[in-house]
Structures are given as structure tokens and as C-alpha cells.
Amino acid sequence: MLLKCKYCNIVFNSKNKKQIYCSKECRRSEEMKIRREKRKEKLLSSTTYCWYCGKDFSPTKFKQNFCSTRCRNTYKKRQVYKYHKEYYKNKDMTKYFNRTKVFWTKANKITKSSANNERKNFTDDEIKILLSKKPLFEIALELGRSYSSVSSARHRYKKRKK
Secondary structure (H helix, E strand, C coil): CEEECCCCCCEEECCCCCCCCCCHHHHHHHHHHHHHHHHHHHHHHCCEECCCCCCEECCCCCCCCCCCHHHHHHHHHHHHHHHHHHHHHHCCCHHHHHHHHHHHHHHHHHHHHHHCCCCCCCCHHHHHHHCCCCCHHHHHHHHCCCHHHHHHHHHHHHHHHC
16 A cells, blocks of 8 residues: 655555554654744743843743843853952951062162163073073062063073074
């Protein structure tokens, strides 16, 4: 008996009169199509409220909690801010800030006093220290020069080395 498939419209042979689809794949894909349509109808008929602004809206996707991308982004930013605020609230940051404050006051005193007598050329020993992998502020303290002069000199001598 010749029958026509409900999904792909191909004519096929079958002994059973009640068979609607030519194969299992066609049957499954038709069932999935019907399920999708039902879910879409259910989704469009429902309304949800936005987690950020509280407005009622009809979602276009499942698990959609925000009415717009703007609401979603601002909500996420605020959640991250709240997390960091709570995290740093519990940490004792005073030790860190005091330690860096003491270091920079010492560094400024040393470099300000030597900035007036600053030499333009660096000696060979100073160039070796400049090209070492130490942080710039340590080199500035060690050489007794300002941070800006040390950073520009390091940049200059690295270019020459290449």
C-alpha cells in the first residue's frame, strides 16, 4: 500500500494503514516540532517579572529573567560589586595600605633629595642594575634616582640591547 509521509511528503510502501511516517527519524522530528510549538505557545501566553526593574514582560526564551539586556547587565554588575564589597569588608587591608604608604614616603624622600643632583648618564654598573628583572621602584631606590628617569632609561637601554 502506498502512503505519503506526514513530515517529509515522500511516498512510501507500508503494510500498515495507520502508519503516518516513513521512518523513525521523521516521526521523532515531527514530535519535536509539535513539542516546540506547544512550548512556544505556553511561553508567549505567560508573563514574568524582571529581576532588576520588577516590570512584567512576556519572555521570548525559556529561563529569561530580565526584560532587556540593559537590566541584565546592570544586575550582574551590582551582584559582582556586592560580592567584592563583602569580600574586602572581611579582609584586613590596613596592613597592606600602611606598608605601601611607608614605602612610598621613604622612596619619595630619597628620590626628591637626589633629583636635584641627578646625572644624565648611567655608569656600566648602573646599566646592569637597570636591565635586571627587579621592579623599577626598587632600582630607583637603589640608584637614588627618580622613578621616571629610571623607567625611561630602562626603556632606552633595552632598545639598544636588541
